[in-house]
Amino acid sequence: MKLELEKYGLLSLIGIAPLLFFFYPIFLMVKTSVYKNGTFSFSNYIKFFSSKTFTLALSNSFFISTLSVIIISLMGLIIVISVKEHNSVKRVVKLISSLPMVFSAYIFCIALIYAYGRAGIITYLFAKIGIDFPIHKFLYTKYGIVFANIVFYLPYFIIPLFSSFEEIDPNLEEAAESLGSRGFHKFRKVIFPQVLPGFITGMLVSFLLIFNQISIVLAIGTGKTYTLTYLLFSQYERAKIEMANTIATVSLISTFIVAFTFQRILGAIRK
Amino acid sequence: MRKRALPIFVVLFLSLLILLPLSITFLLSVVPAWSQAIPNEFGLIWWKEILRPAYIKAIFNTFIVAGLSSIFIIIYGIMGSYLFSYYDFIGKDLLFSMILSPTYVSCTVVSLGLIVAYVPLRNTLWMMILGNFVVVSPLVMKYVYSSMAQISKDLIETSYSLGSSKLNTFMKIILPLSRHGILAGIILSIGMCISALSIMLMLYNANWITIPICIYLENTTGTLGIAGAFSTILIIITLITVYLVDYMGEKHARF
Numbered sequence: 001m002k003l004e005l006e007k008y009g010l011l012s013l014i015g016i017a018p019l020l021f022f023f024y025p026i027f028l029m030v031k032t033s034v035y036k037n038g039t040f041s042f043s044n045y046i047k048f049f050s051s052k053t054f055t056l057a058l059s060n061s062f063f064i065s066t067l068s069v070i071i072i073s074l075m076g077l078i079i080v081i082s083v084k085e086h087n088s089v090k091r092v093v094k095l096i097s098s099l100p101m102v103f104s105a106y107i108f109c110i111a112l113i114y115a116y117g118r119a120g121i122i123t124y125l126f127a128k129i130g131i132d133f134p135i136h137k138f139l140y141t142k143y144g145i146v147f148a149n150i151v152f153y154l155p156y157f158i159i160p161l162f163s164s165f166e167e168i169d170p171n172l173e174e175a176a177e178s179l180g181s182r183g184f185h186k187f188r189k190v191i192f193p194q195v196l197p198g199f200i201t202g203m204l205v206s207f208l209l210i211f212n213q214i215s216i217v218l219a220i221g222t223g224k225t226y227t228l229t230y231l232l233f234s235q236y237e238r239a240k241i242e243m244a245n246t247i248a249t250v251s252l253i254s255t256f257i258v259a260f261t262f263q264r265i266l267g268a269i270r271k
Numbered sequence: 272m273r274k275r276a277l278p279i280f281v282v283l284f285l286s287l288l289i290l291l292p293l294s295i296t297f298l299l300s301v302v303p304a305w306s307q308a309i310p311n312e313f314g315l316i317w318w319k320e321i322l323r324p325a326y327i328k329a330i331f332n333t334f335i336v337a338g339l340s341s342i343f344i345i346i347y348g349i350m351g352s353y354l355f356s357y358y359d360f361i362g363k364d365l366l367f368s369m370i371l372s373p374t375y376v377s378c379t380v381v382s383l384g385l386i387v388a389y390v391p392l393r394n395t396l397w398m399m400i401l402g403n404f405v406v407v408s409p410l411v412m413k414y415v416y417s418s419m420a421q422i423s424k425d426l427i428e429t430s431y432s433l434g435s436s437k438l439n440t441f442m443k444i445i446l447p448l449s450r451h452g453i454l455a456g457i458i459l460s461i462g463m464c465i466s467a468l469s470i471m472l473m474l475y476n477a478n479w480i481t482i483p484i485c486i487y488l489e490n491t492t493g494t495l496g497i498a499g500a501f502s503t504i505l506i507i508i509t510l511i512t513v514y515l516v517d518y519m520g521e522k523h524a525r526f
Contacts, residue, residue: 006437007358011366014351018369021405025384032387079285082277089278096285099293103509104466104483107502110490111292114299121295122287124308151288212377214469219490232379236386236473245387248380255376 026252033245044246057226058250064142064227065211068149073203075150076157081187084165094162097155109148109219113139142225148216153209157202164198165191196269204262208255228254296506299499317496326485326497330504333481336396337464340403344411344460347404349453352416353445357427371409378469381405386473394476402470407463411456418452419445455516462512466505 036043048054079097083089100108115122116135126133138144168191176190192199214229221230228251235244300317302310320326355367373381385392385401392398422445430440446453468483475484482501489498 007354007360010350010354010358011360014347014354014370015366017347017404017408018366018372021385021401022373022381023369025388026380028388029380029384079281082281086275086278089282092282093278093285096282096289099289103293104468104486104502104505106468106483106487106490107296107466107505108292110486110495110498110502111296114295114495115292119308121298121308122291208375212375212380214377214379214472218472218487229377229379232377232383233472236379236383241387244383248377248383251377251380259375 029245030249033249057231061227068146069207072157080161100152105215144220148220149210153206157206160202164195168194296502300503317500321500329485340400340464341460344408348411348415351412352419356419374409382473399474402474403464406470411460415456419449422448458515
């Protein structure tokens with residue numbers, strides 16, 4: 001009896017925090033977005049989907065996240081395959097690529113601007129030797145945000161992918177080789193199917209982190225490239241709370257749809 | 272030779288992308304004047320500048336907000352980890368997923384939700400603490416839980432069978448054995464709260480400006496040297512955090 005009381009006491013204490021501080025605020029936010037002057041209405045959503053700025057922000061968010069994730073996953077895969085058999089290099093790569101995971105994205109972007117921007121040090125040094133280093137040409141556009149996302153979120157993909165590769169049974173590789181499978185054929189038929197769940201999970205995590213981040217858009221977008229999170233922040237700054245709530249709800253629904261789709265894909269792969 | 276060329280290229284490529292920009296942040300803080308992209312001279316003018324009372328207050332605020340947030344985060348993390356490690360109940364996985372869910376939602380959405388739900392707390396220190404709590408506590412709980420779940424259940428059962436009370440077992444066996452995980456959680460929490468910008472953007476107020484907010488404001492007004500000096504402080508704090516978390520993790524693994 002005492003044990004049950006202890007268990008349920010602790011359970012209520014732990015369970016109440018996400019309910020009170022995460023789910024209840026989100027419920028209120030969604031509720032506020034579907035009420036206009038005290039009556040139930042979808043007018044905020046109609047306004048959202050009929051506004052060019054808002055729909056552009058939604059498509060920008062999806063475009064930037066999708067392009068970033070595609071490049072990150074291809075780059076990540078190439079990096080991991082290139083260094084997986086060289087233990088000392090692997091350690092160095094893991095260390096370097098883990099740095100952005102612990103730095104503030106905003107500071108990292110300021111650093112990127114002062115390195116690769118129009119008046120950046122790297123751009124200047126390359127110009128001195130007659131090379132026009134191309135990053136500064138697109139750094140302040142949505143492709144610049146994609147570039148910053150790739151550099152900043154690459155570790156979130158690489159580190160778990162290293163673990164997936166480390167978990168592959170070496171006997172399986174040896175068996176494949178003894179049956180004559182080598183090179184790209186061995187990778188496609190034996191290795192890649194083994195790491196595919198980790199690969200898809202890495203893509204999902206990277207997508208959700210990129211889709212929901214604001215710091216990189218604030219630092220690189222310089223108010224010219226709108227994404228959902230940026231518009232949410234700017235609507236809040238202008239005290240347009242109802243529209244901010246609507247944008248937040250659209251962002252949440254988009255996140256849910258993406259996570260659900262990836263989970264379905266993962267489920268299909270595991271079957 | 273060809274076999275080694277590709278890994279070396281990967282290291283150089285990652286260094287150019289990641290390490291170089293970070294070292295430039297430090298350069299910004301020690302260069303008072305630039306001619307194009309080349310430093311004219313070196314000096315500590317920006318470092319002296321951040322000793323002004325307003326900036327000292329920002330440093331003080333950062334540690335107060337991070338310290339108070341971390342107290343709540345770590346207490347919640349330990350209690351949660353204890354619940355998930357030693358009790359079975361219906362919906363255990365669901366509750367764990369519920370606790371982790373803020374990790375995958377935008378910080379701006381979390382901030383807006385808190386502002387809508389808790390109007391009286393708006394523009395207060397408590398709102399900033401609450402924001403940190405929602406965003407950081409899931410990660411810290413994951414860390415502490417992974418450490419606490421490794422303690423042998425037999426050891427706990429033996430303690431009970433020898434007549435030790437639950438509280439005594441918790442204080443004398445569970446806490447000491449999971450101390451490295453808890454310490455890593457504390458360091459992680461303080462590190463994350465100190466460098467938190469996304470969550471603070473909508474929750475900060477004029478009385479409680481923190482270092483990341485200072486960097487954001489200085490950068491928008493174009494005072495790069497001060498932003499560089501503050502960024503360097505944050506980078507040093509982060510590096511110490513990473514080293515300590517790694518060290519604690521290693522100690523825990525050895526244990």
